[in-house]
Structures are given as structure tokens and as C-alpha cells.
Amino acid sequence: MPLHWLELRWLGRNWNWRALGAIDRTVGTGAADAEGWRAFGPAAGRPRVRLDGLGWIELVDSGAPAMLLHDLTSGERLEAEDNEEYVEACDDGFRLLDAPESPPLQDGQVVVVRGRVVRILLADVPGRTAAPNLDLRDPACRLDIVDAEATFTAGAGTRTIRGEGARVLRVYASARLEFGDGWLAPVDAHAEWVAAGGRVDSSVDRLGWERGKVRSRLVLSDVGGVGDLFQTRRDGPTTLIRLSLAPVQITVDGLGPSGQ
Numbered sequence: 580m581p582l583h584w585l586e587l588r589w590l591g592r593n594w595n596w597r598a599l600g601a602i603d604r605t606v607g608t609g610a611a612d613a614e615g616w617r618a619f620g621p622a623a624g625r626p627r628v629r630l631d632g633l634g635w636i637e638l639v640d641s642g643a644p645a646m647l648l649h650d651l652t653s654g655e656r657l658e659a660e661d662n663e664e665y666v667e668a669c670d671d672g673f674r675l676l677d678a679p680e681s682p683p684l685q686d687g688q689v690v691v692v693r694g695r696v697v698r699i700l701l702a703d704v705p706g707r708t709a710a711p712n713l714d715l716r717d718p719a720c721r722l723d724i725v726d727a728e729a730t731f732t733a734g735a736g737t738r739t740i741r742g743e744g745a746r747v748l749r750v751y752a753s754a755r756l757e758f759g760d761g762w763l764a765p766v767d768a769h770a771e772w773v774a775a776g777g778r779v780d781s782s783v784d785r786l787g788w789e790r791g792k793v794r795s796r797l798v799l800s801d802v803g804g805v806g807d808l809f810q811t812r813r814d815g816p817t818t819l820i821r822l823s824l825a826p827v828q829i830t831v832d833g834l835g836p837s838g839q
Contacts, residue, residue, distance in 0.1 A: 585628060585636065589644050593618040596628050604631040646673065647700040651689065657697070665692045666699070667791035668798040670806055673701060676791040677784075712736035714803035715823070722824055724749050724831045731802070738800050744793040746775055747786055751809070751822040752829045761821035762812070768820065790820075 584600045597615040598605040607628030609617030619626040619638045629635035648657040648665060657665070667676050672683030675692060684690070686701040713736025714720065720733040729745040729752075731738045740748060750771045755761035763771070769783045777785070790809055797805045810823050822829075829835065 584630060588616070590616065590618075594638055594641060595619065598628075601630055605629070606631065648692075649698045649700065651696045651698055663792050663795055664788070665697075666795075668795040670798060673699070676788045679787075679791060713738055713801075715797075715808055716804035718828075720824065720828060722748065722752060722822075722829050724752055724829075725833070731797075736802075738797060738802055740793055740796060743777075743789055744796065746777060747772060747789040748793065748822070749775055749831060750786075751820070752824075752831050755822050755824065755826050755829055756831060756835070759826065761826075762814075762819040763821065764814070764817050764819055 582600070584598065585596060585605070586599055587594060587596050589595070595609070595616040595618050596607060597611075597617060605628065607617060608619060608626050611617050619641065626638040626641070627635050646662050646666065648662055649655075650657065665676055666673050666684070667679060669679075669683065674681055674683060675690065677692065684699050684701065686699065688699045690697060690699060713731060713733050715731065715733075717733040720731060723730050723732065724745060727741060727745050729740045729748040731740075750768055751761065751763065753771070754763050754768075765783045765786065768786050769777075769781075772786055773779055773781075794805050794808060797808070807823050809820055811818055811820050813819070827835070
């Protein structure tokens with residue numbers, strides 16, 4: 580196998596490959612562009628690149644590059660679904676869930692997260708090439724919550740949050756409908772979350788982490804205005820939080836303002 584035979588790169592939508600050596604003996608999927616890149620597209624059979632008579636490589640996961648957290652004490656590598664327990668995707672990068680007001684994380688940065696010393700290896704947040712088709716700042720944006728699903732809609736754009744994220748959105752949406760201004764202290768929000776089915780033994784901090792996960796999922800699905808989804812204000816030593824959407828933009832189990 581020649582040195583520097585093949586180059587692999589994620590180019591926005593697909594993994595791509597191009598031969599750097601033994602070009603005339605390299606065969607694989609995709610049509611070459613002007614720079615020699617070929618995409619691992621949805622072709623029949625296995626997406627492979629073969630060097631005649633010597634070997635081949637096969638793409639086994641077509642997903643985009645993902646962030647990796649490396650625990651420097653245990654050596655454990657945290658990927659994909661584990662990452663969102665610690666890191667939130669924002670419009671301008673990634674931040675720790677425990678410190679949403681901190682500067683964006685840098686590739687290779689070493690941080691302490693809930694007692695674990697980890698190195699952050701980042702994948703870029705995809706840049707927008709056009710305006711998002713769903714923006715939470717749009718006055719026409721709606722949030723409709725039914726059972727364990729919370730759906731944001733504006734024009735033709737729709738995004739749905741399921742599971743624990745939907746439960747947290749239910750707490751703040753219900754407060755908006757019931758109290759008008761919708762401000763909740765952390766302990767009150769936690770009590771409402773437990774009443775809605777959240778784990779009794781979870782700490783008050785859990786809601787902050789879940790709000791961060793909701794924002795992260797929306798950012799990664801190309802929703803605009805995510806940073807404004809929740810509002811905060813101080814009441815003495817207590818930080819109050821509410822959903823930014825007005826009551827007229829919200830329904831919970833089919834009910835809107837004043838139970839209508």
C-alpha cells in the first residue's frame with residue numbers, strides 16, 4: 580500500500596475521497612469534481628474505494644463528523660448522545676451545559692465537567708448558507724405540546740422535540756399560559772417538572788441541562804433565534820426563567836390562553 584494513498588474529507592453533505600497516489604489503480608464510488616473529489620453517495624452496494632490487488636476501505640458510517648470528549652483520567656471517549664449531557668451547541672459554537680454564559684469552547688481545550696477532566700475535540704457547527712426556514716423570533720412562530728412531543732412551527736418550517744426536552748418545555752409553556760408573565764424560580768420549575776413525570780431524585784440543576792439540550796438540538800437542526808428561547812431576570816438572589824414565546828403562541832394539549 581503506497582504512503583499517502585487516499586484523502587478523506589467531509590465536504591458539507593457527504594464524505595468525499597480522492598486518490599493521492601496510485602491514481603490509475605484506484606477505483607471507487609462517485610463522479611470526480613474539478614479538484615478530484617468523489618462523494619460517497621447513496622450508491623447501490625457498499626461504499627468502497629479499492630486499490631487494485633492490494634486492499635480496500637469501506638465507509639461504515641455516513642454521518643457528519645461529531646464532537647468527541649476524551650476523559651483524560653479514565654481514557655473513556657464520550658461520543659454522540661453522551662456529549663449532549665455536557666455540551667450545548669450554540670449559534671456561535673459550543674459551550675458547557677453547566678456554564679452557558681461562558682465563552683465558546685476551543686478545539687483541544689481541557690475543562691473540568693462535573694468532576695471529570697476532559698479534552699474537547701470539536702466538530703464545527705454547520706454554517707448557514709441561507710436564512711433558516713424556522714426562526715423562534717418570528718411573531719408567527721407557534722409551540723404546540725401534545726403528550727411527549729413539543730412542536731415549533733412557523734410558515735413551512737417545523738421542528739419537534741421529544742422526550743425529556745418536551746417535558747421541560749411543557750413546564751415553562753404551562754407557566755406562560757397560567758401566569759401570563761410565566762416567570763419560574765428553579766425550585767418551582769423543578770417541582771412542576773416532577774409533577775409532570777420527571778425523576779424525583781434529579782437535582783434542580785437537571786432543568787438547566789435539559790434546557791441546554793433543547794437549544795442544542797434546535798441549533799443543530801438549523802433553527803434560528805434559539806438563543807432567545809428562554810429569558811432570565813434576577814429577583815434578589817434568585818434567577819427567574821421563562822419561555823420567550825407569548826401565551827397566544829402556545830398550546831398545551833390543545834389548550835391555549837385562559838384554557839381556550
